[in-house]
Amino acid sequence: MIQVNHLNKSFGDHHVLKDVSASFEKGRVNLIIGASGSGKSVLTKSLVGLHEIDSGEILYNGRNICTMNQYELRDQRKEIGMLFQGSALFDSMTVEQNVMFPLTMFSNMTRKEMLDRVNFCLDRVNLEGRNNLFPAECSGGMQKRIAIARAIAMKPQYLFCDEPNSGLDPQTSILIDSLIKEITLEYNITTIVITHDMNSVIEIGDHINFIYEGKNLWQGTSKTIIQTDVQEVVDFVFASQFMKDIREQLK
Amino acid sequence: MKLISQIGKYFLMLWMIFSKPEKMRVFWKKTLEEINLIGVKSLPIVALMSIFMGAVIALQTASNMDSPWLPEYTIGYITRSSTILEFSPTIISLILAGKVGSNISSEIGMMRVTEQIDALEIMGVNSLTYLVLPKISAAMFFFPVLIIFSMGLSIFGGWLALILSDLSSTDTYIFGLRSFFRASDITYALSKTVVFGFLIVSIASFYGYYTRGGAIDVGRSSTQAVVSSSVAILLANFLMTQMFLLK
Numbered sequence: 150m151i152q153v154n155h156l157n158k159s160f161g162d163h164h165v166l167k168d169v170s171a172s173f174e175k176g177r178v179n180l181i182i183g184a185s186g187s188g189k190s191v192l193t194k195s196l197v198g199l200h201e202i203d204s205g206e207i208l209y210n211g212r213n214i215c216t217m218n219q220y221e222l223r224d225q226r227k228e229i230g231m232l233f234q235g236s237a238l239f240d241s242m243t244v245e246q247n248v249m250f251p252l253t254m255f256s257n258m259t260r261k262e263m264l265d266r267v268n269f270c271l272d273r274v275n276l277e278g279r280n281n282l283f284p285a286e287c288s289g290g291m292q293k294r295i296a297i298a299r300a301i302a303m304k305p306q307y308l309f310c311d312e313p314n315s316g317l318d319p320q321t322s323i324l325i326d327s328l329i330k331e332i333t334l335e336y337n338i339t340t341i342v343i344t345h346d347m348n349s350v351i352e353i354g355d356h357i358n359f360i361y362e363g364k365n366l367w368q369g370t371s372k373t374i375i376q377t378d379v380q381e382v383v384d385f386v387f388a389s390q391f392m393k394d395i396r397e398q399l400k
Numbered sequence: 401m402k403l404i405s406q407i408g409k410y411f412l413m414l415w416m417i418f419s420k421p422e423k424m425r426v427f428w429k430k431t432l433e434e435i436n437l438i439g440v441k442s443l444p445i446v447a448l449m450s451i452f453m454g455a456v457i458a459l460q461t462a463s464n465m466d467s468p469w470l471p472e473y474t475i476g477y478i479t480r481s482s483t484i485l486e487f488s489p490t491i492i493s494l495i496l497a498g499k500v501g502s503n504i505s506s507e508i509g510m511m512r513v514t515e516q517i518d519a520l521e522i523m524g525v526n527s528l529t530y531l532v533l534p535k536i537s538a539a540m541f542f543f544p545v546l547i548i549f550s551m552g553l554s555i556f557g558g559w560l561a562l563i564l565s566d567l568s569s570t571d572t573y574i575f576g577l578r579s580f581f582r583a584s585d586i587t588y589a590l591s592k593t594v595v596f597g598f599l600i601v602s603i604a605s606f607y608g609y610y611t612r613g614g615a616i617d618v619g620r621s622s623t624q625a626v627v628s629s630s631v632a633i634l635l636a637n638f639l640m641t642q643m644f645l646l647k
């Protein structure tokens with residue numbers, strides 16, 4: 150599990166994360182939701198050490214990554230899989246090479262074993278047989294799925310997904326959501342998902358952190374989010390009239 | 401002030417590049433790819449430049465030889481020594497700073513702004529070593545090869561120009577080429593090339609790696625990379641000429 154205590158992060162004068170504390174537990178899907186620009190991506194990037202934070206603690210099973218040296222940090226990161234908001238596929242490599250990349254760098258598998266693993270991961274995101282395409286030849290949704298396949302190739306202990314289903318059609322969206330949920334339960338890993346998708350919030354939100362202007366304003370589950378009366382949450386989650394009606398019925 | 405902090409950051413980056421690659425096999429494979437990319441693919445432009453360079457040096461020398469005291473073989477001698485000492489190593493390196501430098505800087509810069517470098521780091525890969533070390537090794541190994549090739553073609557270009565415009569004969573030219581020859585000149589020229597290769601690749605990588613923003617910034621970095629590495633080459637050339645030739 151990952152425990153965050155009193156995290157602060159600013160860029161110059163711009164104070165983005167304000168005293169954020171949260172805990173992300175193992176074996177469940179932890180969601181981070183919030184408006185555009187509220188600091189969700191900055192929070193996740195801080196969690197994995199891509200941003201240096203100003204103050205606070207980030208504990209992976211009790212070990213503070215902020216005080217790790219670069220070698221310890223690299224070792225810790227080998228347990229992390231991450232899906233970036235913009236996919237971040239290596240565009241000089243094919244789909245197969247992308248997914249295989251972490252395996253070639255860090256595993257001692259034979260080529261055959263690696264290929265099996267790659268095909269297995271591609272299968273899971275419904276992209277079997279697309280091994281030899283280049284990222285530029287894939288649609289945005291396909292790129293997302295390739296990136297997920299790459300993130301899970303090494304069987305990570307921690308999985309971070311920055312908007313895994315933005316830009317996907319509803320069906321693929323649901324497919325990705327259930328894939329993330331399945332992987333989380335199957336391997337009993339700590340999963341953190343940033344999302345805007347209300348469907349995901351209700352479907353897979355075992356635990357939800359609502360970030361509002363850089364603060365962790367509200368925490369709860371997909372059940373309690375329907376009942377809450379915190380105005381910012383209600384305004385965000387049930388923004389449209391349609392959603393408001395649904396809320397009334399669910400309550 | 402900004403310059404000093406930039407230079408400090410540059411040396412810090414060099415320090416981080418030189419650590420052991422995660423997988424030696426991957427490193428060798430990437431180095432071979434880079435030799436092809438930044439070395440072999442530069443052969444045509446180097447060839448073109450060198451032939452014309454040699455031709456112009458020979459013609460210039462020939463046309464300035466109106467004094468009867470200068471023997472005709474001076475043309476070959478001058479063409480050879482200026483080619484080997486300065487024109488091939490320095491001018492060709494400047495050309496390569498433009499071609500290879502902008503290429504490297506925009507490639508790495510693009511990887512930075514599309515978060516590919518973050519993706520490498522997240523996997524636990526040392527992105528600087530992974531991306532830059534093979535390029536530096538490739539350049540330091542292959543630039544000397546390019547320069548030897550350039551020297552040969554430049555001298556050939558000189559001969560071709562002289563013969564075509566009937567300014568000298570093959571025998572005299574070759575006699576000139578062979579007079580007062582010092583093998584140490586070649587060693588000196590190749591050592592310079594290794595330094596230039598290192599400067600071009602490391603400076604271009606520096607600007608690419610620390611790009612922030614989007615496509616516009618990638619373009620800006622690559623311009624800065626070319627300017628800075630050209631200046632670095634000129635400075636280094638000046639220093640090395642002082643150290644080696646005038647001692």
Ligand SMILES: Nc1ncnc2c1ncn2[C@@H]1O[C@H](COP(=O)(O)OP(=O)(O)OP(=O)(O)O)[C@@H](O)[C@H]1O
Binds near residue numbers: 165183187
């Ligand atoms: N590298 C950076 N340098 C300076 N400011 C940054 C940087 N990255 C993010 N910010 C600022 O931090 C704030 C939060 O950005 P962030 O990317 O976390 O938003 P987000 O919640 O992920 O939004 P979205 O849902 O649109 O992805 C923004 O105001 C942004 O301007």
Ligand SMILES: [Mg+2]
Binds near residue numbers: 189234311
């Ligand atoms: Mg974001």
